[in-house]
Amino acid sequence: MVTINSSLKCISAYPISDEVIANVCTKRGLTPSDEFTAATFSTSTYQLSKADIMIYLSQAPDVSEGGVSFSFSDAQKSYYRKSAIAVYKTLGDTDAIAQLNNYGYKGSRL
Secondary structure (H helix, E strand, O other), X not given: OOEHHHHHHOOOOOOXXXXXXXXHHHHHOOOOOOEOOHHXXXXXXXXXXXXXXXXXXXXXXXXXXXXXXXOOOHHHHHHHHHHHHHHHHHHOOHHHHHHHOOXXXXXXXX
């Protein structure tokens, strides 16, 4: 049986922790241990969860784990971000889009 947790982790080879998946699923009303089906894939809650994971990946730092390094180019990070924003727009999640625009460096001093 494939779970929602494992299906979201399959978006990338990057090591996404169970806690990140659990947080995203809780936010979207999914249970990570539930079976992943074709019907699940078609739901807006799953698609929004997938978009949330893509945003996470677009901001993910380079890491090394067990002698294996994971990193994304700027183009890959941009792809994840643009893909997630497209899902948010399509499904009408304006809060997620607004939240993305609330962060960042402003000004010449910290």
